[in-house]
Amino acid sequence: MGTERISPMASKVFAMLLLLLLHNPIQASPIKTIVVLVMENRSFDHMLGWMKKLNPKINGVDGSEWNALSVTDPNSKRFYFDNKSHYVDPDPGHSFQAIREQIFGSADTSAHPAPMIGFAQEAYSMDNTTNMSRSVMNGFPPNKVPVYQALVSEFAVFDRWFASVPSSTQPNRLFVHSGTSGGATSNIGSLLAKGYPQRTIFEDLDAAGISFGIYYQNLPTTLFYRNLRKLKYVGKFHEYGLSFKKDAKAGKLPGYVVVEQRYFDLKGSPANDDHPSHDVYQGQVFVKEVYETLRASPQWNQTLFVITYDEHGGFYDHVPTPVRGVPSPDGIVGPEPFNFTFNRLGVRVPTIVISPWIEKGTGKS
Numbered sequence: 001m002g003t004e005r006i007s008p009m010a011s012k013v014f015a016m017l018l019l020l021l022l023h024n025p026i027q028a029s030p031i032k033t034i035v036v037l038v039m040e041n042r043s044f045d046h047m048l049g050w051m052k053k054l055n056p057k058i059n060g061v062d063g064s065e066w067n068a069l070s071v072t073d074p075n076s077k078r079f080y081f082d083n084k085s086h087y088v089d090p091d092p093g094h095s096f097q098a099i100r101e102q103i104f105g106s107a108d109t110s111a112h113p114a115p116m117i118g119f120a121q122e123a124y125s126m127d128n129t130t131n132m133s134r135s136v137m138n139g140f141p142p143n144k145v146p147v148y149q150a151l152v153s154e155f156a157v158f159d160r161w162f163a164s165v166p167s168s169t170q171p172n173r174l175f176v177h178s179g180t181s182g183g184a185t186s187n188i189g190s191l192l193a194k195g196y197p198q199r200t201i202f203e204d205l206d207a208a209g210i211s212f213g214i215y216y217q218n219l220p221t222t223l224f225y226r227n228l229r230k231l232k233y234v235g236k237f238h239e240y241g242l243s244f245k246k247d248a249k250a251g252k253l254p255g256y257v258v259v260e261q262r263y264f265d266l267k268g269s270p271a272n273d274d275h276p277s278h279d280v281y282q283g284q285v286f287v288k289e290v291y292e293t294l295r296a297s298p299q300w301n302q303t304l305f306v307i308t309y310d311e312h313g314g315f316y317d318h319v320p321t322p323v324r325g326v327p328s329p330d331g332i333v334g335p336e337p338f339n340f341t342f343n344r345l346g347v348r349v350p351t352i353v354i355s356p357w358i359e360k361g362t363g364k365s
């Protein structure tokens with residue numbers, strides 16, 4: 001497993017890669033269990049950019065990167081990328097329009113490569129104290145995200161992995177297991193409640209005779225796929241606390257495992273999805289728990305664990321997001337007023353792939 005450039009259609013390719021790994025009749029793969037954890041709303045540079053200090057092959061930051069408060073004013077205050085992120089951050093904008101401004105500095109999307117200049121400016125439009133502008137131009141020093149620090153140094157970090165849609169959480173989460181958002185470019189409660197109709201990797205796995213299971217905490221977002229609500233899949237949903245450690249310990253994890261985190265704070269159980277303003281420390285504790293559980297499982301030797309993020313959550317990233325040659329997954333055009341044709345990707349997000357079959361410290365662009 002290397003970290004060669006992942007094609008722009010990250011999740012579509014991702015889904016195919018997973019199927020291939022699990023179901024390759026020609027070459028026997030040692031991987032029999034793939035575990036997927038999709039964290040929330042943080043960019044690559046925000047979480048992992050400073051890890052370049054530990055491994056110069058990682059396409060991260062060195063502090064020379066900056067955004068101006070106003071992209072049209074040459075004398076505007078500059079915010080250089082810094083290492084002072086806090087565990088509990090404000091929640092910057094990440095709607096379709098907000099992300100367009102972050103990437104291009106305006107509503108004009110013609111620039112190529114994408115300039116990545118409008119993060120501080122967009123944050124300023126939400127908070128004119130400049131506090132949020134400063135916070136989007138910051139990342140964590142490696143020792144403040146020690147679990148990722150360890151995983152990045154031991155396994156593979158992907159530094160060319162972009163959110164599938166330059167928009168919010170649910171369109172991107174829909175992409176993860178079905179390679180499309182079915183036209184969604186925002187979180188639309190009524191459509192999510194109805195469920196999205198597209199075919200997913202779960203039906204493909206089912207058809208190929210490969211087992212799958214969803215270990216959820218307070219809400220399985222995989223239920224936003226209508227097909228997963230079929231009665232025959234009821235037994236695929238397991239309460240994380242009751243079943244994950246037990247199944248892992250017994251060597252009974254299915255072939256494709258989705259671990260869903262706690263998306264809401266409950267009394268005594270803080271949210272652990274890393275979505276601002278949720279505490280990143282809780283996310284670290286959770287990732288560590290999943291990792292330790294897998295490592296201790298008799299299935300570890302055949303396991304591939306993928307940690308990725310749905311989207312960048314409004315935080316700066318310096319790598320131009322692909323804006324040319326991105327194929328639409330299904331030709332569906334997004335709703336007005338943007339009529340988005342799914343011809344560009346979102347901002348780069350952290351992705352770490354973990355397996356005993358991965359060479360230590362794999363990370364290059």
Ligand SMILES: *[C@@H]1O[C@H](CO)[C@@H](O)[C@H](O)[C@H]1NC(C)=O
Nearest residue numbers: 029030031298300301302356
């Ligand atoms: C791990 O898997 C490989 C190939 O499937 C096998 O040769 C090896 O013995 C296994 N090691 C352990 C510790 O199970």
Ligand SMILES: *[C@@H]1O[C@H](CO)[C@@H](O)[C@H](O)[C@H]1NC(C)=O
Nearest residue numbers: 124125126127128129130131
């Ligand atoms: C910031 O916004 C507040 C109102 O929302 C306004 O009173 C204040 O003048 C603004 N400050 C600056 C620096 O624009």
Ligand SMILES: *[C@@H]1O[C@H](CO)[C@@H](O)[C@H](O)[C@H]1NC(C)=O
Nearest residue numbers: 090127128129130131132134
């Ligand atoms: C902005 O940050 C300053 C200094 O950290 C703090 O005193 C102030 O309360 C913050 N303002 C807002 C609106 O968060």
Ligand SMILES: *[C@@H]1O[C@H](CO)[C@@H](O)[C@H](O)[C@H]1NC(C)=O
Nearest residue numbers: 063082083084141142143144
């Ligand atoms: C943050 O960056 C500064 C300047 O490069 C450096 O001196 C400092 O040690 C860094 N802080 C941490 C916690 O890594």
Ligand SMILES: *[C@@H]1O[C@H](CO)[C@@H](O)[C@H](O)[C@H]1NC(C)=O
Nearest residue numbers: 333334335336337338339340
């Ligand atoms: C989006 O599509 C609608 C309906 O086809 C059309 O009326 C509108 O002008 C389009 N808007 C843009 C910005 O292309």
Ligand SMILES: CC(=O)N[C@H]1CO[C@H](CO)[C@@H](O)[C@@H]1O
Nearest residue numbers: 040041094168169187263275
């Ligand atoms: C769990 C959570 O709060 N996630 C948020 C991530 O961002 C989207 C917007 O894209 C919010 O709607 C989600 O609530």
